[in-house]
Amino acid sequence: MRKKIGAAVVGLAVAGTTLLATGSASSHGYTDSPISRQKLCANGTVTNCGNIQWEPQSVEGPKGFPAAGPANGQICAGGNGQFAQLDNPRGGAWPTTKVNSGQSYSFRWQFTARHRTTDFKYYITKNGWNPSNPLTRADLDPQPxxxxxxxxxxxxxxLSHSGNLPAKSGRHLILAVWTVHDTANAFYACSDVQF
Incomplete structure (x- = not known):
């Protein structure tokens, strides 16, 4: 009888661990238009990305950007150390999406967990920012x-939604922030673009 109870407890523990592991691995979302750094890693366009190649949807960090949220230099990874490769500027050589200044653009998110949502905000780098350095708040226009x-x-x-791109030229970075309504977190996606 003891062996049966012990085996049942072990079986429940394994099942519970498996459920927790799969629950966290199937979560959240990322942008694929313009293509985000995490999606470039997941589809193999960019290599040496670490764990983000298997979890492009998991770039989650504290919400409240720009007053709160990830620290400067850790924004593209959402402050999540296991995805620090996203903060590596790679000498300014991340692949870019071609976009047109001042024109409407359709931003697209892919979700694996559809959290209740407060909003989506899009920030862009200032003219003259240095793409060879990790992203900081000072690099971004102050308002989305x-x-x-x-x-x-x-x-x-x-989910797709459209909006006009600002008047810019050259290489820039767009930071997309998906703010979850009923948790303390948001999701972050950095997309490198060329106007």
Whole structure:
């Protein structure tokens, strides 16, 4: 009888651990238009990315950006050390998406866990920023160029919304921030673009 109870307890512990592990691995979201650094790592375009290649949807950190959130130099990884490769500027050589200054652009998110959402905000680097350095708040225009309020709703598995890109030229970085409504976190995605 003791062996059966012991085996049942071990079985439940293994099942519970498996459930927790798969629950955390199937979470959250990322941008694929413009393509984010985490998606470039996941699809093999960029190599030597560490764990982010298997979890492009997991770049989660504290919300409240720019007043709070990840520390300077850790923004692209959401302050998450296991994804620090996203903060590595790679000498300014991340692949870029071509975009047009002042024109409408369709931003697209892919979600693996559809959290209730406060909003989506998009920031862009200032003219003259140095793409060879890790991203800091001082590199970004202080206000988002696009904010999409979402009123606590749950997004679909894929969500696109459009907005006008600011007047820029040359290489820039767009920081997308998805603010979760009912947790203390947000998701971060950095996309390198060429105007």
């Amino acid at each position: 160029f696009l904010t999409i309020p979402y009123g606590g709703q749950q997004p679909p598995a894929t």
